[in-house]
Every structure is written in C-alpha cells, then in structure tokens.
Amino acid sequence: MHTEPNVLCPLADCPVGEISSVDAQINGQLESLILWRGEDAVRVFLNACPHAGRRLDYAPGKFLLQNDRLICAAHGAAFAVRDGHCVSGPCRGQSLQSLNVRVIDGMICLPASD
Numbered sequence: 001m002h003t004e005p006n007v008l009c010p011l012a013d014c015p016v017g018e019i020s021s022v023d024a025q026i027n028g029q030l031e032s033l034i035l036w037r038g039e040d041a042v043r044v045f046l047n048a049c050p051h052a053g054r055r056l057d058y059a060p061g062k063f064l065l066q067n068d069r070l071i072c073a074a075h076g077a078a079f080a081v082r083d084g085h086c087v088s089g090p091c092r093g094q095s096l097q098s099l100n101v102r103v104i105d106g107m108i109c110l111p112a113s114d
C-alpha cells in the first residue's frame with residue numbers, strides 16, 4: 001500500500017540558521033517537533049528533553065539558540081542542533097530524539113507510514 005508522505009511545513013518557512021516548530025501526528029499521537037535548518041541540512045527532533053521530558057521552548061515555539069546550540073528552557077541542557085547531542089547540562093551525553101525527514105518539492109516531509 002502506498003501512502004503520501006506526512007508534510008510538516010514548507011522549507012521556506014524555516015529560515016537558515018533558525019529554529020522553527022510544528023505539531024504533527026507521530027504514530028497516532030500529536031507531538032511537538034523542533035525543526036532546524038542549516039546551510040545544507042534540515043534536522044527535526046521531538047520537543048522533549050532527555051533530562052526530564054520537558055519541552056525545550058520557553059514559550060510555545062520560542063527557543064533559545066546560541067552558537068548552534070539549543071538550550072533547554074527547563075534546566076539549561078545544551079544540544080548541538082546539527083545532531084541533537086547534549087554537550088552540557090544535566091543530561092550531557094544523551095541526545096534529542098531525531099526524526100528522518102526529506103525535502104520533497106520544497107516541503108519538509110516525514111516518510112510515509114504504511
């Protein structure tokens with residue numbers, strides 16, 4: 001069975017070097033997602049910190065980004081936005097959960113689920 005990819009948002013809505021967020025159905029559950037666009041890549045992570053499971057934004061869709069490090073608003077863990085790896089803070093060495101995405105016709109998409 002062929003299903004359509006799950007479109008998250010237009011690539012143009014994600015400025016290079018900035019963080020955006022969208023809500024999407026993942027395995028039947030509505031999840032908040034973090035999107036980061038670099039010069040040559042787009043990364044998408046679940047908006048859930050591995051430290052205590054809290055959202056990383058300090059207000060809905062508002063994130064602290066310093067020198068390509070995403071700072072969790074709850075207790076200050078810092079994650080490299082390129083791979084989601086925690087480089088300092090209470091969950092150092094752990095990672096944000098990343099999702100595979102593709103850009104199809106200018107849209108950021110999750111793979112089709114069967």
Ligand code: FES
Nearest residue numbers: 049051052072075
């Ligand atoms: S929940 Fe993110 S640092 Fe504690």
